[in-house]
Every structure is written in C-alpha cells, then in structure tokens.
Amino acid sequence: MREFIWKQxxxxxxxxxxxxxxxxxxxxxxxxxxKRPVQTEIIQIADNLYFYPSLQPWxxxxxxxxxxxxxxxxxxxxxxxxxSRAVENHPCLITLRSIHFSACDMQNExxxxxxxxxxxxxxxxxxxxxxxVFDNTQLPCGKYIYDFSALVQN
Numbered sequence: 380m381r382e383f384i385w386k387q388x389x390x391x392x393x394x395x396x397x398x399x400x401x402x403x404x405x406x407x408x409x410x411x412x413x414k415r416p417v418q419t420e421i422i423q424i425a426d427n428l429y430f431y432p433s434l435q436p437w438x439x440x441x442x443x444x445x446x447x448x449x450x451x452x453x454x455x456x457x458x459x460x461x462x463s464r465a466v467e468n469h470p471c472l473i474t475l476r477s478i479h480f481s482a483c484d485m486q487n488e489x490x491x492x493x494x495x496x497x498x499x500x501x502x503x504x505x506x507x508x509x510x511x512v513f514d515n516t517q518l519p520c521g522k523y524i525y526d527f528s529a530l531v532q533n
Contacts, residue, residue: 383408383474386501390493395513396521399485401493403478407501410470422452425459427470440477443490450487451475454494457530458507465502473498488525495530 383406390401410429422430430452434440443451455462455473462471480489492509499506510526 384501385476386497388493388497388500390489390496392489392492392511392523394511394523395515397484399480399489399523401478401480401485401489403475403493403497405473405475405497405501407466407471407473409466410472421472422448424452424456424473425463427468428455428459428462429470429472430455431472431474433474433476435477441479441482443475443478447487447490450490451494454491455498457491457527458495458498458504461504462498462502465504486523486525488523491527492525 385404385406387402387404390399390403392399420431424430430448432443432448434442436442462473492511495509496506498504508529510529511523512526513521514524515521
C-alpha cells in the first residue's frame with residue numbers, strides 16, 4: 380500500500396453580493412487489490428472508490444457535519460469515472476485532511492463543486508463545467524444556484 384499523495388486546492392465563486400471561498404487539502408492512495416478498507420467511518424462512493432474524513436482538529440481545519448461530508452462525497456461521485464481512469468481502476472482511498480471556509484458565506488453545494496475541482500487537480504483531468512448563477516430573490520441575502528446536470532452520468 381502506498382502513502383497518501385496530498386494536494387491543496389482553492390475553490391472560489393464570486394458573482395454578485397457575496398462569494399464562496401474554500402481552501403482544502405485532501406489526499407489519495409492506491410490500495411492493494413486484496414486489501415479493502417474496513418473502518419466503519421469509510422464511505423464507499425463507487426466500486427473501488429472510498430472516502431475517509433480525517434479532518435485535523437480546529438483551528439487546523441473546520442469540522443464538517445455528516446450532511447457536508449456527504450456533499451463532498453457527491454462531488455467525488457460525479458467524477459468517479461475520471462478518478463477510476465486516473466488510477467487505472469485500482470482501489471483508491473481519498474481522505475480530507477483540512478478544509479477552511481467562512482461559515483456565513485457557505486452553501487453545501489459548494490462542497491460538491493470544490494470536491495470536483497480538487498479531484499480534477501489531483502488526478503489531472505479537465506475541470507468539468509459547473510454552471511452557477513446568483514439568485515438575489517432568495518432571502519435573506521441571495522443564494523448561488525448550482526447546475527450539475529452536465530455531470531450526471533448515465
């Protein structure tokens with residue numbers, strides 16, 4: 380089993396009144412074909428693709444609640460075929476070591492987008508198009524509306 384390969388990423392979305400910025404560090408490692416992860420905290424995203432949240436304690440990292448972790452995993456799920464190609468279909472474990480963002484300028488959908496961006500950088504594939512618009516009619520301060528439809532895999 381190899382060591383983790385770490386990659387930092389910065390996700391930013393600034394279209395109108397306020398923006399979203401996420402700085403994260405995540406890593407991945409290729410697992411042996413015969414040794415699958417068995418820890419209860421490990422989330423299976425797809426065949427041969429696993430996620431383990433290993434966030435450092437605050438202040439080195441924000442802490443994510445379960446729904447936020449699942450959003451990050453959803454982003455990885457959207458690009459699972461790209462990841463699988465990059466690791467030549469070997470079992471792969473991804474872990475999130477640190478993440479920083481302003482809680483008052485945050486939407487869970489941004490975690491999907493930042494996971495996709497990190498994966499595109501870590502596994503060296505083109506960042507898929509993620510459309511977003513700002514809806515200022517959403518109270519109290521507006522909201523970003525993300526469109527992930529181009530990423531839906533059949």
